[in-house]
Structure formats: structure tokens, C-alpha cells
Amino acid sequence: MASDTLPRRRSMTDAFLVSRNPEVANVVRGDLISLLEGMRQRNAHLDDFARGLPKLTESDLSSLGQSDSTCPICLTPLLAILAEEETALAMDSPAHPIEELGVTRLVRTCGHLFCRKDIRGWLYQGNATCPTCRTPFIAPQAGDEQRARQESELPGAGEASFDAYLNNEVTRAFEAFFPLPGAPTSAVPRSDGPASSEEDFEQLEEAQFEYDHDRSEFSGMYS
Known part of the structure; x- marks a missing residue:
């Protein structure tokens, strides 16, 4: 049963989606x-x-x-x-x-x-x-109601609106990261395996060490 709800507020994610789709x-x-x-x-x-x-x-x-x-x-x-x-x-x-x-x-x-x-x-x-x-x-003008009724009867009119486009993009992104049971595995992004995770962890540790090392050079400047 459909219910009237407030429209979702647009965010920078929506603007990013638009910028990627001219x-x-x-x-x-x-x-x-x-x-x-x-x-x-x-x-x-x-x-x-x-x-x-x-x-x-x-x-x-x-x-x-x-x-x-x-x-x-x-x-x-x-x-x-x-x-x-x-x-x-x-x-x-x-x-x-x-x-x-x-x-x-x-x-x-x-x-x-x-x-x-x-x-x-x-x-x-x-x-x-x-x-x-x-x-x-x-x-409300009678012409406005008639025009809205005619537009809703056009084939594909529901998908032509900007809100429908954004909702479809958000739905696809959500389904990609949180697939439903029985969804094809190709829709789920996967990594290269444990080796890839270990390499990412090593790179993160190295970057953190370099950051702390750089800070230690200036530890006594304001003491």
C-alpha cells in the first residue's frame, strides 16, 4: 500500500552522480x-x-x-x-x-x-x-491537473524525471554492496583475495610510520 512521504533531501552524492552522467x-x-x-x-x-x-x-x-x-x-x-x-x-x-x-x-x-x-x-x-x-x-488550475495526468500516462514518463533517475542510481549502488539473497555474484565487487588485503595493510602501516616519523622531527620545537 503506497503512502505519501516527504521527498528525500539531495546531497553531494547526488550531485556527484549527476556530474558523472552528463x-x-x-x-x-x-x-x-x-x-x-x-x-x-x-x-x-x-x-x-x-x-x-x-x-x-x-x-x-x-x-x-x-x-x-x-x-x-x-x-x-x-x-x-x-x-x-x-x-x-x-x-x-x-x-x-x-x-x-x-x-x-x-x-x-x-x-x-x-x-x-x-x-x-x-x-x-x-x-x-x-x-x-x-x-x-x-x-489548483484545472489545466495543471490535466497536464500532469497526461504526462503520467506517457510510456516511460516515470523514469524521465530527475528524482527517478537519482533513486535508480542509489538503488543500484546499494544493491552492488548489499546484494539480495540469490543475486548474481558478478554484481558484487570483490577484491583480489587475501594477498590484496595484506598489501593494503602494509601500505597503510608504511604511510602511518612516515607520518609519525615526520611529526617526531618537530616534537621539541614548541617545548
């Missing part, structure tokens, strides 16, 4: 271009959502029955936020940008109320859901 560059380039284009479209949608946030008045709060409510993020009473907005607009240089003053409501989605400064900061930090109920600000 053919995967086209796949990586395509994935990066798709990622950047998706981020650009997502940021554009968030900017449009932020510009469409309305400014509520005290009468709006009364009609909604929210006169005694507070901002769920900063816990400041909404009426106090409106009073702060009125004072700031009367000043020549407000402490905050005008578009961040006052109270707003997520009219396009769930309808929760926030102070404009906090919800705009939440948006521009890259969050795309309501901080109270996690309702998405951006609805």
Missing part, C-alpha cells in the same frame, strides 16, 4: 525551468491576492459581529487596529506603509479577519494558506 543535464534543466516558472506564477497569484484584500471599517466589523474580535496573528483588538490606522493617516509620515494599515478579510476564500500588516507579511513569506484554517489562497 546525459541527465537535459532532465535537470527541464525540471529547473518548470520549477522556476511555477514559482513565478505562484508569486504572481499571491501578489494579485494581496492587492485584492479589502479595507474594513468599524461598521463592517459591526455588521459581521466581529467588533470584539482580535487579529489571530498578533492578538491585537480589531477596533484598536482601526484606531491606529486613523491616527497614522492623520500623520505626515505613518510608521507603516498605507497599504498595511487597517483590517482586512479573506473575502475570496474562507472569510477570516486579520490586520492587513500581518496577513500581507504572511503572504509575502511564501505562505499560500490561511493561518487559521489552512484554506488555500490559490486554487
